[in-house]
Amino acid sequence: xxxxxxxxxxxxxxxxxxxxxxxxxxxxxxxxxxxxxxxxxxxxxxxxxxxxxxxxxxxxxxxxxxxxxxxxxxxxxxxxxxxxxxxxxxxxxxxxxxxxxxxxxxxxxxxxxxxxxxxxxxxxxxxxxxxxxxxxxxxxxxxxxxxxxxxxxxxxxxxxxxxxxxxxxxxxxxx
Amino acid sequence: xxxxxxxxxxxxxxxxxxxxxxxxxxxxxxxxxxxxxxxxxxxxxxxxxxxxxxxxxxxxxxxxxxxxxxxxxxxxxxxxxxxxxxxxxxxxxxxxxxxxxxxxxxxxxxxxxxxxxxxxxxxxxxxxxxxxxxxxxxxx
Numbered sequence: 001x002x003x004x005x006x007x008x009x010x011x012x013x014x015x016x017x018x019x020x021x022x023x024x025x026x027x028x029x030x031x032x033x034x035x036x037x038x039x040x041x042x043x044x045x046x047x048x049x050x051x052x053x054x055x056x057x058x059x060x061x062x063x064x065x066x067x068x069x070x071x072x073x074x075x076x077x078x079x080x081x082x083x084x085x086x087x088x089x090x091x092x093x094x095x096x097x098x099x100x101x102x103x104x105x106x107x108x109x110x111x112x113x114x115x116x117x118x119x120x121x122x123x124x125x126x127x128x129x130x131x132x133x134x135x136x137x138x139x140x141x142x143x144x145x146x147x148x149x150x151x152x153x154x155x156x157x158x159x160x161x162x163x164x165x166x167x168x169x170x171x172x173x174x175x
Numbered sequence: 176x177x178x179x180x181x182x183x184x185x186x187x188x189x190x191x192x193x194x195x196x197x198x199x200x201x202x203x204x205x206x207x208x209x210x211x212x213x214x215x216x217x218x219x220x221x222x223x224x225x226x227x228x229x230x231x232x233x234x235x236x237x238x239x240x241x242x243x244x245x246x247x248x249x250x251x252x253x254x255x256x257x258x259x260x261x262x263x264x265x266x267x268x269x270x271x272x273x274x275x276x277x278x279x280x281x282x283x284x285x286x287x288x289x290x291x292x293x294x295x296x297x298x299x300x301x302x303x304x305x306x307x308x309x310x311x312x313x314x315x
Contacts, residue, residue, distance in 0.1 A: 124277060
């Protein structure tokens, strides 16, 4: 199945091929229907992975990659959800293997997957507060103590910029 | 009986160790402990099948907050007065993950540690040195 044929089946608005990989950008309301179409009409029967990344002001991007074992073609599907109240329908009815990936994405980014059969924390201990893979998540240890290493010989700790995501000491605390 | 020395450790008493291998240091520990002649000379019998058969627990690898209760549970399953060896930087203090959101910064927050073996990973000689230091503790 060529990329154009796949596009015709899925009927997505945009497709960007990066590194030879077909990428579909869809709206959140078409998340589940696109997944179902990919499985049933495009033969993508193998769930590869699902994750997310923090895209700053553009929101949180959720990415899922699926693969057709028989057709040997894969598709990357991406959508963007709101930072504060982002939610997506779960893909577990389409691919059961999505369950653990959605659990991890939920706890790491704070995205709800509505209808998930088992929305417990997967990797984080019970009672954990915050979503560690968001850019605004503060690594408390780095606030108390700067990273002591050096990437280059002679690179001194003094005067180095703060690591990404760590506020200045007087900004630490309630906003 | 004479004071135990390096020569007599091997036939004074035996320390049965139980390895809690959680990350890459587990492989390093197994490689070091597989030297049976070295271990016999130190009177150490590695690879106990379960905690209650062991005198020494060796925690090797990165302990996460999620898994920390299980490490504590294994320690509680050992006979009273057992010893704990913390093997590698992660078990000692969090190691390269000192700023992580999920890594326990040292197992001494959970259980009492008798000997810390430094290194990332520690060399096999460091394990031998740690076990020798443990003998000093056992003997006193």
